[in-house]
Amino acid sequence: MNSSQFPIARKSGLVVQEMPDEVLVYDLDSDKAHCLNQTAANVWKACDGNTSIAELARTFGGGNEDLIWLAIDQLSENDLLEGKLSSSFKGQSRREVIKKIGLASMIAIPVIASLAAPQSALAAQSCRCQNNSQCSGPNINCPTTFCSCSGLCNAPGPVVCP
Amino acid sequence: MKSICFESYGVKVQLESSSQVILQTAFQTAQRALLGQTAEIDRCIPDGIFRFELDGDGDCTLIQNEEVMTTASPDRKFWRFFDGLVRILVADFTKPFVFIHAGAIGWRGKAFLFPANSFNGKTTLVYEMLKLGAVYYSDEYAVLDADGLVHPFARPLSVRTRIGEIREIDVDPNSLSAEIGKIPIPVGVVLFTKFEESAVWSPNYLSPGVGAVRLIEFAISVKRNTEFVLSVLNRAVSNAYILESPRSEAKDFAAFFLEFIDNSTFLTKMMLNK
Numbered sequence: 146m147n148s149s150q151f152p153i154a155r156k157s158g159l160v161v162q163e164m165p166d167e168v169l170v171y172d173l174d175s176d177k178a179h180c181l182n183q184t185a186a187n188v189w190k191a192c193d194g195n196t197s198i199a200e201l202a203r204t205f206g207g208g209n210e211d212l213i214w215l216a217i218d219q220l221s222e223n224d225l226l227e228g229k230l231s232s233s234f235k236g237q238s239r240r241e242v243i244k245k246i247g248l249a250s251m252i253a254i255p256v257i258a259s260l261a262a263p264q265s266a267l268a269a270q271s272c273r274c275q276n277n278s279q280c281s282g283p284n285i286n287c288p289t290t291f292c293s294c295s296g297l298c299n300a301p302g303p304v305v306c307p
Numbered sequence: 308m309k310s311i312c313f314e315s316y317g318v319k320v321q322l323e324s325s326s327q328v329i330l331q332t333a334f335q336t337a338q339r340a341l342l343g344q345t346a347e348i349d350r351c352i353p354d355g356i357f358r359f360e361l362d363g364d365g366d367c368t369l370i371q372n373e374e375v376m377t378t379a380s381p382d383r384k385f386w387r388f389f390d391g392l393v394r395i396l397v398a399d400f401t402k403p404f405v406f407i408h409a410g411a412i413g414w415r416g417k418a419f420l421f422p423a424n425s426f427n428g429k430t431t432l433v434y435e436m437l438k439l440g441a442v443y444y445s446d447e448y449a450v451l452d453a454d455g456l457v458h459p460f461a462r463p464l465s466v467r468t469r470i471g472e473i474r475e476i477d478v479d480p481n482s483l484s485a486e487i488g489k490i491p492i493p494v495g496v497v498l499f500t501k502f503e504e505s506a507v508w509s510p511n512y513l514s515p516g517v518g519a520v521r522l523i524e525f526a527i528s529v530k531r532n533t534e535f536v537l538s539v540l541n542r543a544v545s546n547a548y549i550l551e552s553p554r555s556e557a558k559d560f561a562a563f564f565l566e567f568i569d570n571s572t573f574l575t576k577m578m579l580n581k
Contacts, residue, residue, distance in 0.1 A: 165545070167516030171533050180519065258516075258517045260520050288379040288384055289379055297377075299376055299388065
């Protein structure tokens with residue numbers, strides 16, 4: 146791993162909400178939501194393109210570059226950094242690295258919890274379906290017994306979707 | 308073409324039809340759907356338009372913003388479908404509030420939210436808790452204001468029966484002698500749960516941030532009003548306990564969960580201090 150790399154936090158297309166010990170990030174491009182724990186958030190905010198991995202490790206990782214790379218790895222995977230940074234843990238899996246860091250470090254492992262937001266508000270609609278058989282039973286009160294291409298029990302008759 | 312325009316939760320909705328009867332039925336349906344929070348206005352630039360076109364066979368085509376939503380006989384199911392669409396439109400476009408797809412009750416002055424999609428037992432769980440003395444806020448939407456407080460959206464509960472044909476029946480909470488929420492209250496507990504056979508209560512406690520991310524899945528207007536939704540969720544969860552666990556049948560679980568809350572030291576502290 147190249148500890149002289151200078152990661153840059155992505156800024157555009159993101160809505161950020163600071164919480165006491167975490168940061169919420171909503172990606173408007175991918176409609177994904179992320180929760181960064183304190184370690185991940187500190188690293189992300191410090192990725193200004195002028196601070197190297199080694200410096201990040203000194204400031205936030207207790208000198209442990211593996212911990213910073215763990216954060217960078219997750220940030221990159223979730224499109225929260227500009228460009229892609231190469232990271233490999235010298236043949237170790239991420240799980241092995243976490244185990245190693247966990248035993249040695251007093252600093253919390255960086256964690257990013259992510260979720261894809263539903264496609265549309267209609268995901269909350271109770272007449273949703275994937276096929277006609279779902280337009281009976283619990284969906285008995287939907288307009289029709291035929292599933293439309295938009296995934297609602299509202300088609301006037303059987304439909305063939307593209 | 309006749310039309311009626313109304314405003315609900317800050318959202319302007321226009322109803323159109325050449326049939327006065329259909330138009331009035333649509334407006335009455337919308338009033339019921341939105342619990343009377345529908346102020347008729349003379350002129351509006353609508354956020355959504357519903358048009359109802361009757362054909363010669365007596366069927367009615369419901370068009371929302373130029374998209375055909377259904378063509379069917381304007382019977383009970385048709386209007387129930389429209390009822391759902393108009394509520395989703397308002398939930399999606401409202402700016403002063405965040406509608407979360409969740410059951411909501413009041414207990415010891417705090418709101419308990421049960422976020423879940425349809426057919427996951429929100430109503431059944433709320434129904435059972437009302438029978439045990441919980442205050443009714445909603446079986447469908449937790450309505451949060453800018454401060455993260457939960458407002459009542461106390462429509463009749465749509466309980467699904469499983470005796471013979473599965474049917475949805477409206478249950479008036481008054482018939483359960485349930486108290487209906489009147490004032491906005493802070494969130495005390497968010498429980499992500501669903502029924503599983505042989506479920507064992509095994510709560511996993513989530514951080515506020517993770518809880519907020521999980522709630523985003525159920526926040527109707529997150530794409531349209533992202534920054535506001537995130538700030539409201541932040542405020543809503545900041546003093547709440549957030550748990551997830553599978554649950555048993557609603558009747559047994561409701562009693563168990565309320566007792567669990569009352570007996571939990573830290574949760575009791577939450578009730579007293581927060």
